[in-house]
Amino acid sequence: MKRKISTIILVGFIVMLLSCKGDKEEKSESEVGETKKEVIQAEQLKPQAPPPINEVLAEKGEELFKTKGCIACHTIGKGRITGPDLAGVTKRRKLDWIENQILHPEVMVEKDPIAKELLATYLVKMPNQNVTPEEAQAIIMYLREKDSEAKEESEHKE
CATH class of the missing domain: 1.10.760.10 (Cytochrome c-like domain)
Structure with missing residues (x-):
C-alpha cells in the first residue's frame, strides 16, 4: 500500500514538474504524450470497485x-x-x-x-x-x- 501511494505521489510530482516547466512556451508532443501516459498509469493504480451485479x-x-x-x-x-x-x-x-x-x-x-x-x-x-x-x-x-x-x-x- 505504501508503495502504491509513493508511486502515485512520485507520478504526481513528475507531472507537476513537467507542467510548471517555464523554459518553453509549448511542450513537445512527446512530452505531452509521456505526461498523459504517466497520469493514465497513476489512474490504473487506484483500486477500482467492480460495477454492481447485473x-x-x-x-x-x-x-x-x-x-x-x-x-x-x-x-x-x-x-x-x-x-x-x-x-x-x-x-x-x-x-x-x-x-x-x-x-x-x-x-x-x-x-x-x-x-x-x-x-x-x-x-x-x-x-x-x-x-x-x-x-x-x-x-x-x-x-x-x-x-x-x-x-x-x-x-x-x-
Missing part, C-alpha cells in the same frame, strides 16, 4: 458458460474436473486477469505466471473459445454472481 448480464453469462464449453472443464463449487473449480475465482483473481484468461488463454499461458502455474497443476491448456469482450464480461458477471451467492449462503450459516 442479473440480466449474469443470466447471459450462465448461458455462455454452458454454450461456449466452459462447463466441460470447470465447475462452480463442485470440485475439479479437467480445469480448476471456479468457485471464488472473482475473489482470488482480478477481474481484468479473468477477462484476459478468457479472451487470450494462449497468450496468458506463455506470459502470465499464474496461468503457467495453472498449466503445471492441471496439465491442460485452456482453449480459446473465441469469446468476444462482451461475452467475457457476461461470463465474469455470472462468476461474480455465483461468488456473491456463495458468500451470502456462508454468512447465513454462521
Whole structure:
C-alpha cells in the first residue's frame, strides 16, 4: 500500500514538474504524450470497485458458460474436473486477469505466471473459445454472481 501511494505521489510530482516547466512556451508532443501516459498509469493504480451485479448480464453469462464449453472443464463449487473449480475465482483473481484468461488463454499461458502455474497443476491448456469482450464480461458477471451467492449462503450459516 505504501508503495502504491509513493508511486502515485512520485507520478504526481513528475507531472507537476513537467507542467510548471517555464523554459518553453509549448511542450513537445512527446512530452505531452509521456505526461498523459504517466497520469493514465497513476489512474490504473487506484483500486477500482467492480460495477454492481447485473442479473440480466449474469443470466447471459450462465448461458455462455454452458454454450461456449466452459462447463466441460470447470465447475462452480463442485470440485475439479479437467480445469480448476471456479468457485471464488472473482475473489482470488482480478477481474481484468479473468477477462484476459478468457479472451487470450494462449497468450496468458506463455506470459502470465499464474496461468503457467495453472498449466503445471492441471496439465491442460485452456482453449480459446473465441469469446468476444462482451461475452467475457457476461461470463465474469455470472462468476461474480455465483461468488456473491456463495458468500451470502456462508454468512447465513454462521
